[in-house]
Amino acid sequence: MTTFTRRTALSLMGAAAATPLIGLPAYAKTKVRVGALRFTSHSASFVAFERGYFAEEGLDVEFKFFQAAQPMAVAIASRDADYAVTAISGGLISLADKGAAKVIGGALSEEAGTDGQKFLVSDAAYQAGATALSKLDGKSYAVTQAGSSFHYMGSKMAAKEGISLKFKPLQKVGAIIGALKSGQVDAWSIVPHIAKPLARSGKVHIIGNVADYLPDYQVTTVFTSAANAANERVKTEAFLRAFSRGAADFNAALVDKTAGDEAAEQMVKLIHKYVYASKPYEKARNSIINGAMRINEGAAMNAASIQDQIDWFKTEKLVKDHITMETLVDPSYVKAS
Amino acid sequence: MSEPRPVKFRGGGFAPTSIKWIGPVVFIVLIGLLELGTQTGIIAPLTLPKPSDVLATFGELWRSGQLWLHLVPSLTRLLMGAALGVTTGIAIGIAIGLFSHIRAGLVPLVAAIFPIPKIALLPLFVIWFGIDEGSKYALIALGTFTPTVVATYGAVDNVDRSLIRMGQSFGLSWRSIVWKIVLPGAMPGILSGLRISLAIGIILLVAAEMLGAEHGIGAYILQAGSLYDLERLFAGVVILSLLGVTVSAVIGHLERRILRWRS
Amino acid sequence: MDLLVKQVSHRYGDLDVLQNVTLDIPKGKIVCLVGPSGCGKSTLLRLIGGLEQPSSGQIVQIGDPPDACLNPLTYVFQDFALLPWRSVEGNISLVLEDHDIPGHEAQRIIADVLERTKLTDFRAALPKQLSGGMKQRVAIARALAVNPAVLLLDEPLSALDSQTRELLMDDLLALWSRQAFTAVYVTHNLHEAVRLGHVIAVLSRRPGEIKQLVELDIPLGERSPDDPALQLHQQHLWDLMREEAIAADKELVDV
The missing domain is CATH 3.40.190.10 (Periplasmic binding protein-like II)
Structure with missing residues (x-):
């Protein structure tokens, strides 16, 4: 996890509290902290940030980088980060069960015809x-x-x-x-x-x-704190819109390759600022291109896959029996397929 | 001349006595407060689980037989690892205590190994001893070895020299002096070292079960942690605490038996 | 078996402790070593028993120890040196265990020495249960068990109170009367010396040398604590030592 002191947490919370969030005018900047891993699969957020999509939505995004998905999920639960992308795990489901986290959209998914896991x-x-x-x-x-x-x-x-x-x-x-x-x-x-x-x-x-084995497997999802999902609709929708534009650019450049070689090269350069930044560009380029998997258009979710995952966790006795789709997912934000 | 009056008593305090009931009461009050807090919602479910739910989880572990599924491999690892670490530790500690050359050679080495966080060596142990039980035994063995060595040679150093001199004056063999005078004389120090070693062994149990353990209390706790299942996490922690208390009680019993001679 | 201390000198580093000490220890006699504190009398005892090596001179053994002797030169220590984890019996059997003695024979020896030191009833007791006087009796019983040629007693009564000391002195006298033993008895207590010593060697302060050898003709069995002749001897010894003791007392302790 990046250095994140109590003082900065408090100052950010103060800033957030001072900003009127309801009926947000387009020019007002809302502070948003986005948790991220330095993986290609997190590129949608990087693209949205670099190309100003977040700013256009009135969001002042600050990235919080983590070493692993698990502390990132905890950071969402403890309100040290607002939005993040991670795989559905038993931990995430348990946090959702405790009323701390909510899945609001889809991110990485497996699809036939795209090189996957x-x-x-x-x-x-x-x-x-x-x-x-x-x-x-x-x-x-x-x-x-x-x-x-x-x-x-x-x-x-x-x-x-x-x-x-x-x-x-x-x-x-x-x-x-x-x-x-x-x-x-x-x-x-x-x-x-x-x-x-x-x-x-x-x-x-x-x-x-x-x-x-797992066609249309919803590998990672966009999630936030339950409080954000329930009470910060404007901000959350703004985040998802910007995120989706980033995802669309990414898919066009590296997954569908419809944007042309020039756009692909520029996309790789953009991502390289965040991923494999310590490696020389030539080496990083291959890894980034190899790692490009589809990020759901419009942050749509594959509900069937999520349901299958919840069922599996329950049969393995890794999460409690009373957990349902509603416990984990807030379906009001994006399309479900 | 003022009135005769009794001399004021000023010798009280500084004499700790054992008041047995306070310890359990502190526990009960603390757990009661936690239960009250979590029941009323003052303490959020994300912060702490309900003690009653932890108890229920523990009961479920017991009924389903899962408890033994996790406890048996952990106890085996602790026993094997600690037996290995403690016996070699006592042997090396006695050798350091008895021979100047070995002392000069090994004391700096032990001092160098002692502060290494053994967990850091776990990946290395996996390469050396395999991902199965070997690396787990090795980790616990190394963790219990160093404190045992230090406690043992300290204890040997503290054996009353006049007893050794007495043994020599009666023409006792070197073997007899070591077995009948040095070893029993060092036993109090070795046993109190054993308390620390075994506590470290229990701590390392969790670390040892980080890599490649399907069952075991440490694996159970780690899994509960990754699932944010606070009830199971706490149930596991309570089991470790009970394990610690049991080990300490066993050593206490051993001390009372073996060290009956102490005044 | 007799012992002869021949021109023994000893030093620790550049500190001379003993200088040119010559002393005869004849069979069946008790030789007392007295002197001010720090005069090297305990060092001399360790040299005699072979626990230390003299810087020069030698300790000579004349004649052979008796056949049944397991440990010719046997100590009795001021601090008793009992193993606290062994019972009275265990402490005695400790010194027999290295000698291939069959079990019943060892039992016989233990029973015998316990009887001689009036400890039969305390066979199974642990040292922590015993008074100081009893502990020293156990140490004496242990020494007797190896049937020594010479007993080397290093201030054996100094850790005890004066009443116990009197009782133990009587016991030592009774033991000697029953079966005369050879002994070197180190003490700073002149009363003990005149009660128990056939010969009393007075050492000077450091570096210790023999200032005078006092021989007492009164048989041990006839020496009573308030015998005026003994008191005279004791006064004479004190006169010999007084100046030395005052000087020794003023020395700085830096060893």
Whole structure:
């Protein structure tokens, strides 16, 4: 998490309180804190900021950068950030259950025809015969934590293949990559821009696409605090409008590639200011292009996928039984498909 | 000359006595206040769970048999790791206490290892000892090893030299002096070191179960944390506390038995 | 077996502690070493028993120790040096365990020394349960168990109160009368010296040398505490030591 002191929190809260939010005139600036990870999948916010879409909506956006999705979700719950994008996890659902967070839109999703997340196996397992997902029966499968999106993907794939997996919680993506390379765990799933370089190293093999098992999988969602969703409609709608314009630019430039090479290059340069900023442009360029997955048009949500995820969390006893779609999602903001 | 009067008493205080009932009362009052606060909504559900819900979660753990599913692997890890760490720690500690060369060679090394946060070494241990039980034993073993070494050689240093001199004056063999004089003489220090070592072992249990543990109290707590399931989180923490209290009671019992000779 | 201390000198660093001490310790006699504090009498005792090596001179053993002797030169310490985790019996068996003595024989020895020191009823007691006098009896019983050729007693009664001291002195006299033993007895208490010593060696202050050897002809069994002859001897010893004691008292302690 970026440095965020109590004093700045208080001053920001003071600023927010001093600004009249209802009936907002277009020229008034509303302070908004957006939580973000330095991943390509968070590009919609970066684009909206860089191209002034937030400013046009009267939002004065300040990014709060985090190292992982989990502290970001906590920051939303504690009101240290207003909006963020993250995968649906058991943690997020529990926070929603406690009245702290609400999903208001869709972000990253799997779709047939776009390069999406990959299933990987370690070279050791591959050499031992695990050359297809159906041959992973009894193997170990890396997850960050129980109830993470990795756990969901692995579990759904195993169910479809009729195999059983041993899920190993390793907390961090870095730890998983190390364990996978050294053959301590057998399989994993991850976004393409991490999967492909790993496969090129020869220590890991790509043996499947997540989209084949979870078509239209709603990977990440836009979420905010329950209070924002319920009481700050004007601000929240303004945020989603700007976010959607950023998403549209991103999809056109890098996913559908309808905007032309020049626009794609400019998009990569824009994103490079936030993602892989420490890497030279040439290296970052490939990773950014590889990592481009569709961000939902108009921040629309795939309700069926979200429902499936909630059901899975409940059957795995990772969240409480009384949780429903309404607990997690405020459907009043965006279209649901 | 003024009136004769009794001498004023001024010798009170500074003599702690054990008042057994206050401890439990503090616990009960605190938990009662938390229950009241969470029931009335003064304390938000995001801040703290209801103590009664934590108890219910614990009851559910007990009834479903999940408790043993998590407790048995954790206890095994603690036992194996601590047994390994404590026995080598006592052996090395005694060697440091007895031999000047070993002392000169190992004391700086132990001092260098002691402050390393063992959790930081966990990824390394995974490479060395495997992601399964090996790395977990190793982490707990290393964590309990260093405080045991320090406590043991301190205890050996504190063994009454006149007893060792007595042993020599009666022509006792070196072996006999170590086994019958040094070791029992160092036992009070070793046992109080054991208290600290095992507490560290319990702390490291959670860290050890961060990597690749499906079951175990530490894994249970970590999972509850990542799911923001505060009831389970607290139920797990309570189990660890109880584990700590139990270990401390066992050592206390051992002390009373083994150190019966102390006045 | 006799012992002979031959021209022994000892120093710690550049501090001379003992200078040219020659002393005969004949079989069956008690030799008392007295002197002002810091005169090196305890050091001399450690040299005699081989716990330290003299800087020059030597300690010579003349003749062989008796056959049943397990530890020819055996100490009794001022602080008793009992293992607090062992019972009275355990403390005595400690010194027998390294000697391949069959169990029943060890039991016999323990029963014998406990009987001689009037400790039979306290066999199972732990040291913390015993008074100072009892603890020193245990230490003496332990010393007797190894059947020593020479007993080396280092201020054995100094940690005890005066009544207990009198009782233990009587016990030591009774033990010697029953079976005469050889002993070197270090004390700063002149009363003990005249009650127990056949020969009393008076040491000067540091560096200690033998100032005078006083021989007492009165048989041990006939020495009573208020014997005027003994009191005369005690006065004589005090006259010898008085100046030394005053000077020793004024020395700065820097060792």
